Amino acid sequence: MDEGTHKSVATTTAMDVPLQIAIPVSKILPWAIFGTLLVTLAFYFVGAEQGATSIISGMGVHEWVHDARHLLGFPCH
Amino acid sequence: MVGNLLLRGFIVGIVAGLLAFAWARFFAEPAVGQAISFESAQDEAKEAAAKAAGKEPEPEAPEIFSRAVQSGVGLLTGLVVIGAGIGCLFAIMFAFAGGRLGDLGPGPSSAVLAFLAFMTVYVIPALKYPANPPSVGQPDTIKYRTGLYFLMMAISIASTIGAWLLRRRLMPKFGSWNGSLMAFGAYLIVIAFFFIVLPGINEVPAAFPAVTLYNFRLASLSIQIILWGSVGVMFGYAGAAALANKDRS
Numbered sequence: 001m002d003e004g005t006h007k008s009v010a011t012t013t014a015m016d017v018p019l020q021i022a023i024p025v026s027k028i029l030p031w032a033i034f035g036t037l038l039v040t041l042a043f044y045f046v047g048a049e050q051g052a053t054s055i056i057s058g059m060g061v062h063e064w065v066h067d068a069r070h071l072l073g074f075p076c077h
Numbered sequence: 078m079v080g081n082l083l084l085r086g087f088i089v090g091i092v093a094g095l096l097a098f099a100w101a102r103f104f105a106e107p108a109v110g111q112a113i114s115f116e117s118a119q120d121e122a123k124e125a126a127a128k129a130a131g132k133e134p135e136p137e138a139p140e141i142f143s144r145a146v147q148s149g150v151g152l153l154t155g156l157v158v159i160g161a162g163i164g165c166l167f168a169i170m171f172a173f174a175g176g177r178l179g180d181l182g183p184g185p186s187s188a189v190l191a192f193l194a195f196m197t198v199y200v201i202p203a204l205k206y207p208a209n210p211p212s213v214g215q216p217d218t219i220k221y222r223t224g225l226y227f228l229m230m231a232i233s234i235a236s237t238i239g240a241w242l243l244r245r246r247l248m249p250k251f252g253s254w255n256g257s258l259m260a261f262g263a264y265l266i267v268i269a270f271f272f273i274v275l276p277g278i279n280e281v282p283a284a285f286p287a288v289t290l291y292n293f294r295l296a297s298l299s300i301q302i303i304l305w306g307s308v309g310v311m312f313g314y315a316g317a318a319a320l321a322n323k324d325r326s
Binding site: 039066077 | 078079080083101105106109141142146147148151152154155156158159161162165166168169172173175176177199202203206207208209210211214216219220222223224226227293296297300301
């Protein structure tokens, strides 16, 4: 009886443990926030600056990334 | 560890951007060129009509960068920046997914992750609001169109994450295949709902050549396939190497 219980516990554990050990969320989160912030800024400048909204005056940024903005699927003008 | 993955994602993304640029130069730029020719022809016709009616023609907007710059270094900048951004985001997703999505191994799980992200971030929003070439779209609706596009993208991302979480809850009760199908069905219902509810945008000029529009949208799709596809495949190797380095140290 004891042996049987022990066996079933061992089986469930073997199924639940993945081969690759997951990186703890607490270790990922600061990098995720930092990365997402930078990427959002980059996407904004290629995808929307001097189109829908404008931080820098003029049309220089818009015209420079013009073709990429169209081809990546962002509304351009 | 995560910083190392992020750096690798950044580098892989830059390479993906360069590949996308090489492809776009000869596959996408012809369609952009044709659309701009159409635009110029329309403008000239308008100017001629204004002159014939005895009115002053509208002053043309000054050209800031030549077409050669826009389709060269300009396009290169845009694609490399977006490529690097995709690479970084992908590294973060990979870090979260490692050991949480089952045991595919780094190569296949990286490819599957890239496919899901490509569908979520590009294909679903673009099915509702497809990419438009120059001269398609009225300048005064740009805010409205950009808002709707990003809204659709946010809905798409939230739906994919929601479906994933739902799948995880359903799987213990209904089994992995049945649970997955149910979660996917719920996902489809949500996406269909927003496709119907959100307003459509139809600003293609009646005279715009359909073939050019098709070629442009195909080019747009192919560029995104190259970006996500090469990030997914390359990061399979780069990410696995980062994980192996960690095990050794």
